[in-house]
Amino acid sequence: MEFGIDKCKTFSINNGKITQNSYTLDSGNVIEPLEPNAAYKYLGFQQAKQINQKETKETLKKKFKHRLNILFRSQLNSLNTSKAINSYAIPVLTYSFGIINWSQGDLLNLQRLINTTLTVHRKHHPRSCVQRMTLSRRDGGRGIIDVVNLHNKQITNLRQYFYQHAQHSTLHELITLADNRLTPLNLADRNLQKNEKIVDNKEKIATWKQKSLHGRHYHDLQQPHVDKNASNAWLQRGELFPETEAFMMAIQDQVIDTRNYQKYIIRIPNLPTDTCRHCHSSSETIQHITSACRALAQTDYKHRHDQVASIVHQHLAHKFNFIQKKTAYYRYKPDTILENSSHRIYWDRTIITDKTIHFNRPDITLFDKTNKTAYLIDIAIPNTHNIQSTIADKLTKYQDLAIELKRQWQAQTIHIVPIVISSTGIIPKSLQRSLEILQIPLYTSHIIQKAVILNTCRITRKFLTTTSVSSTYSIT
Numbered sequence: 001m002e003f004g005i006d007k008c009k010t011f012s013i014n015n016g017k018i019t020q021n022s023y024t025l026d027s028g029n030v031i032e033p034l035e036p037n038a039a040y041k042y043l044g045f046q047q048a049k050q051i052n053q054k055e056t057k058e059t060l061k062k063k064f065k066h067r068l069n070i071l072f073r074s075q076l077n078s079l080n081t082s083k084a085i086n087s088y089a090i091p092v093l094t095y096s097f098g099i100i101n102w103s104q105g106d107l108l109n110l111q112r113l114i115n116t117t118l119t120v121h122r123k124h125h126p127r128s129c130v131q132r133m134t135l136s137r138r139d140g141g142r143g144i145i146d147v148v149n150l151h152n153k154q155i156t157n158l159r160q161y162f163y164q165h166a167q168h169s170t171l172h173e174l175i176t177l178a179d180n181r182l183t184p185l186n187l188a189d190r191n192l193q194k195n196e197k198i199v200d201n202k203e204k205i206a207t208w209k210q211k212s213l214h215g216r217h218y219h220d221l222q223q224p225h226v227d228k229n230a231s232n233a234w235l236q237r238g239e240l241f242p243e244t245e246a247f248m249m250a251i252q253d254q255v256i257d258t259r260n261y262q263k264y265i266i267r268i269p270n271l272p273t274d275t276c277r278h279c280h281s282s283s284e285t286i287q288h289i290t291s292a293c294r295a296l297a298q299t300d301y302k303h304r305h306d307q308v309a310s311i312v313h314q315h316l317a318h319k320f321n322f323i324q325k326k327t328a329y330y331r332y333k334p335d336t337i338l339e340n341s342s343h344r345i346y347w348d349r350t351i352i353t354d355k356t357i358h359f360n361r362p363d364i365t366l367f368d369k370t371n372k373t374a375y376l377i378d379i380a381i382p383n384t385h386n387i388q389s390t391i392a393d394k395l396t397k398y399q400d401l402a403i404e405l406k407r408q409w410q411a412q413t414i415h416i417v418p419i420v421i422s423s424t425g426i427i428p429k430s431l432q433r434s435l436e437i438l439q440i441p442l443y444t445s446h447i448i449q450k451a452v453i454l455n456t457c458r459i460t461r462k463f464l465t466t467t468s469v470s471s472t473y474s475i476t
Helices: 053-072 078-089 104-120 147-165 170-178 201-210 215-221 233-237 242-253 259-264 286-291 300-319 384-397 399-408 429-438 444-465
Strands: 012-014 017-019 040-042 045-047 337-339 343-347 364-368 373-380 413-420
Touching: 045 053, 053 078, 053 104, 078 242, 104 147, 147 170, 201 215, 233 444, 242 444, 286 444, 300 343, 300 364, 300 373, 300 413, 300 429, 300 444, 373 384, 373 399, 373 429, 384 399, 384 413, 399 413, 413 429, 429 444
Parallel strands: 373 413
Antiparallel strands: 012 017, 040 045, 337 343, 343 364, 364 373
8 A cells, every 4th residue: 555645745844934844754855845825725725824704705605505406306294394404404514613704794694595495496495484494393383403403502512511621621711711713612711602592492382483474383382272283293203295285384383475465474565465366255364265265165176175085084084994995095985975885985975855954965974883883073174263063053943953864763872073174274172072082093193184185285276376367367
């Protein structure tokens, strides 16, 4: 094995001045000195008499942005994209923390670079809540590492390391005394440094909560009837594409470009009206689009409703051996009547009774012949603020039908089972109880939540990219 002499250079400093000294080996080979304006790579950074901070920062930024672009062109799902940013892109920077002097402004720009690059690749809405980017997915965020906090934690840890070892190591003690702003650690000053301040999750959540528009979703999650963990489960699973996840979070943050948003938030001048472009009866808010437009009631809303109902129906059909194998919920076509010796299932079928009952058509009716128990299952996907009233309405509207069926079918027990989830994926605590009554696995709520979120995103995109018939065709 030969030593690569041609790759070696000498670098001599005498009294702070660079001197050109070569070195002759025993073999007679000569190691030439480094050129005056050249640098060598040591521990990953180009160095000479000192590190060129500005040039090194620009090199790191370019490499960081390059890795981000590589990741965002991939087909990773949202959870793996966040993990890849944390484990592949951000480590480009972390090695420089404590060596390169990053200001807090520089670090904020690096964090902003993640957001802007995500926006360029349509994986982040530019007006979404920035605090949610670095919050954990359990808390309603996207789980991307906070570059500022990461830097400050590393600075704090390095400073503590030197101070602890300086107590019994002369070398560390001398380094501590000598570092008077020579490095980002500034070890000579034992006071708390600006680059040691850490913004924890509680502060971020407090900032998110105080925002009048973005904070509405946070307050929705804190309602006593809402299951917060289940409502954020779709973020924890991270199964959606980043584009879909970003769009759903923008819907939750209420920054979608509706007419109401344009008129009252952005304040576009000379905007004639904020009424819905389809039904022309109400203000066009994001809540109106997702679950309150009369023009979509019998089409898009019904399609979303039927997909959720088909998830429940398929689980019941599989459980009672009406079907042998499950399929994707969007391919499943429920039969109107399924019946065997022990159970009977009706799908969206009017129940014939001796007396006139106004509400006699539940989405799914299940009758257990063995135990003489009937289940009246009704599905609803309202806006978040209407969850409780919708559940109460479902429980009261089928009371007359339950009383009549108990007599007519000679049933021992009648269960009215509301399956309610908000159009933005917020899950009430009552949903778990409903699934337990039906003895359906609790993971069914994950499938229901995913179906609702995907359909809400589809409805919103379709709404915003199409115009009403009256505005498309004019009569002259």
